[in-house]
Amino acid sequence: MSTLENEVTFRQRTQLNQNLESQFSSSSTDIILLTDHRTSKFKSLEQLEAAKGDSYESCCSRHCGNICRLKTLKKRLPILSWLPKYSRSDAFGDLIAGLTVGLTVIPQGLAYSGVVNLPPQYGLYGSFMGCFMYVLLGTCKDCTIGSTAVASLMTYQFAKGSWQRSVLLTFLTGCIELLMALFKLGSLVEFVSGPVSAGFTSAVALIVCTSQMKYILGVNSDGASFLQRWISMIQNIGDIRLADSCLGVGCIVILLIMRSLGRMTIGPKDQKQRSRCQRIVNHLIRFVGISRNATVVLATTVIAMQLETSGRNPFQLTGFIPPGMPTLALPPFSIEPQPGNATAGIPPVAGETFLEMVQGLGYGLIIVPLIALLENASVCKAFAKGKPIDMTQEIFATGMANIANSLFSGYRSNSGLARSAINNASGCRTSMSNFYIGLVVVLALSFLTEYFSFIPRAVLAAILISAVIFQVQYQIVIPMWRSKRSDLLPGIFAFITCLVLPLEIGILVAIAANQLFILYHSARPKVLVEQLETEHGVQFLKITPDRCLIFPSVEFVRNMVIKSGSRSSLPIVIDCTYIYAADFTAAKVISSMVADFRSRQQKIIFFNLKPSVASIFEGLNTRLVLCYNTYALSQELRPDEAMSPSLDSLDQSQRTDCVSVASTLSLAKS
Numbered sequence: 001m002s003t004l005e006n007e008v009t010f011r012q013r014t015q016l017n018q019n020l021e022s023q024f025s026s027s028s029t030d031i032i033l034l035t036d037h038r039t040s041k042f043k044s045l046e047q048l049e050a051a052k053g054d055s056y057e058s059c060c061s062r063h064c065g066n067i068c069r070l071k072t073l074k075k076r077l078p079i080l081s082w083l084p085k086y087s088r089s090d091a092f093g094d095l096i097a098g099l100t101v102g103l104t105v106i107p108q109g110l111a112y113s114g115v116v117n118l119p120p121q122y123g124l125y126g127s128f129m130g131c132f133m134y135v136l137l138g139t140c141k142d143c144t145i146g147s148t149a150v151a152s153l154m155t156y157q158f159a160k161g162s163w164q165r166s167v168l169l170t171f172l173t174g175c176i177e178l179l180m181a182l183f184k185l186g187s188l189v190e191f192v193s194g195p196v197s198a199g200f201t202s203a204v205a206l207i208v209c210t211s212q213m214k215y216i217l218g219v220n221s222d223g224a225s226f227l228q229r230w231i232s233m234i235q236n237i238g239d240i241r242l243a244d245s246c247l248g249v250g251c252i253v254i255l256l257i258m259r260s261l262g263r264m265t266i267g268p269k270d271q272k273q274r275s276r277c278q279r280i281v282n283h284l285i286r287f288v289g290i291s292r293n294a295t296v297v298l299a300t301t302v303i304a305m306q307l308e309t310s311g312r313n314p315f316q317l318t319g320f321i322p323p324g325m326p327t328l329a330l331p332p333f334s335i336e337p338q339p340g341n342a343t344a345g346i347p348p349v350a351g352e353t354f355l356e357m358v359q360g361l362g363y364g365l366i367i368v369p370l371i372a373l374l375e376n377a378s379v380c381k382a383f384a385k386g387k388p389i390d391m392t393q394e395i396f397a398t399g400m401a402n403i404a405n406s407l408f409s410g411y412r413s414n415s416g417l418a419r420s421a422i423n424n425a426s427g428c429r430t431s432m433s434n435f436y437i438g439l440v441v442v443l444a445l446s447f448l449t450e451y452f453s454f455i456p457r458a459v460l461a462a463i464l465i466s467a468v469i470f471q472v473q474y475q476i477v478i479p480m481w482r483s484k485r486s487d488l489l490p491g492i493f494a495f496i497t498c499l500v501l502p503l504e505i506g507i508l509v510a511i512a513a514n515q516l517f518i519l520y521h522s523a524r525p526k527v528l529v530e531q532l533e534t535e536h537g538v539q540f541l542k543i544t545p546d547r548c549l550i551f552p553s554v555e556f557v558r559n560m561v562i563k564s565g566s567r568s569s570l571p572i573v574i575d576c577t578y579i580y581a582a583d584f585t586a587a588k589v590i591s592s593m594v595a596d597f598r599s600r601q602q603k604i605i606f607f608n609l610k611p612s613v614a615s616i617f618e619g620l621n622t623r624l625v626l627c628y629n630t631y632a633l634s635q636e637l638r639p640d641e642a643m644s645p646s647l648d649s650l651d652q653s654q655r656t657d658c659v660s661v662a663s664t665l666s667l668a669k670s
Helices: 002-023 045-067 070-076 079-085 088-116 121-125 129-137 149-159 163-182 186-191 194-217 226-235 242-261 276-290 292-310 354-361 364-384 391-406 417-425 433-447 457-471 474-483 485-500 503-522 554-566 584-599 611-618 630-637
Strands: 527-533 539-545 572-575 604-607 624-627 658-661
Touching (some): 070 391, 088 121, 088 292, 088 457, 149 163, 149 194, 149 457, 163 354, 186 364, 194 474, 226 485, 364 417, 417 457, 485 503, 554 572, 584 611, 611 624
Parallel strands (some): 572 604
């Protein structure tokens, strides 16, 4: 008998629900509540304490067990995963790639030190230990660690050309990156949108080019921003050095031509159809394109040496570079005062304590790691080919690399996109290519520094300009215009603010403006208002918000509900299918809105409200009417005097899909 009654009841409910189900969207489906969010309230204190103790014990044991697992060790030391499978072909590919990239790193390291306003050797001091550390800890085989345009410019902005502050900034930001890895803060990069990142990178490229124009033109350039430096150079344009200008512009043209030639190939497109001679020529062409920086530096250095020997050198040279490797030592935690030399034009250096140095670095200790995280993430994503990226491990590797750099007087280093692209194109197989890159830099510091002093500064500036000019990301403008034009606004705003304002201020303003842009959109959810009718002819307004109720958006939803409800006396049904979260502000607003509808005796019903969201409203004693299927909704919308007697015979437990909320959820209809 009970089975027959349940079957009859099921058929009756199915028939009643057919008309109303067709009017609701497919998302407003019935919910079967498998867990009760109130269960924990009825547990005894002893049960809760026992459960808490068990959870602590299981969490600690699980954490300790994970640390001691071989899988975790391989995750934190990635070299253990690929080194046992390392082959002779892998070693040959990494050797070729390492030597090729090393020829690029040396002139770039010398050039980037000019961006930081430090002697040239400091660019090389920060270009080998990071590579060695990345061999052990890095996860992306194509990434290389060294001086970059972003890292150099950010170091200059906060260290102001002091090598002591530059090295200390490297050490402290490396320690902060270790803390970020410990607390798994790699997700912070998700708060910087693609347009803002593109605008920032493009602005950095133009700022770096501007900082090197003083070596191309041979004039002084002062100022903290893009505009100030150009104004200073225009004011001093009368002091231009024609020899340096011709050499710099000529080298830029040659480098761009060699870059284009390096991408050319001869023979069929399919490599298997090319002859042996064609393959050899293509390899030579590609090598010339990749080693263009070293080729230009070598040629101009030989010319400058000959002119210097004959006493007819018209170029500004790099000058003396101390030979040998830097000394292993802790970073400077204070600056000793030094008297100046008026005859030599050397200004005095004021002493600073550790606290004064940290105070001088200011919020650069936070900005520099965040920007480094953004730059490293962009490089890893460029070569990941859709594979997941362990940003926690990448932050850890970069932090250890910079701590190691600071022990050898190196300044800040990050993953560089241009070098990594060369590393990938040269056929690197594993992270071991970084070892050969660092080895090339070590050999150069040990045996070639006496020749580096003859490199013209205009050549180094040309190398830097020809490299960073391609980081201006103009190519994303047209796709973004076709996709979503409003996304251009934060990108353009970031580009302009980073050019007009000091870089660290510009990126902060751009990120803040982008977050306000996001908050504005989250505060204006889409609300669908429909007038529907039940199978009994009862009309009602169905209001469907498309997102959760939190403080930026709840007032907007409230105004829409009140505005719709005030225009008619129809019952209001709020479809809560998409409302998966709420906060205290939303609870207060909903409580006042329900009280307002109750005061004018107009029904307001919440359909498919998640139990987790309903529990938030319990704290304010909000009295809600909740319905979890269309049958219960149909019955709640009917006037009490119109209730069918046949339905009254149904079991009470089968009519509890519509519930009322007071201080706790009650299964009795209010």
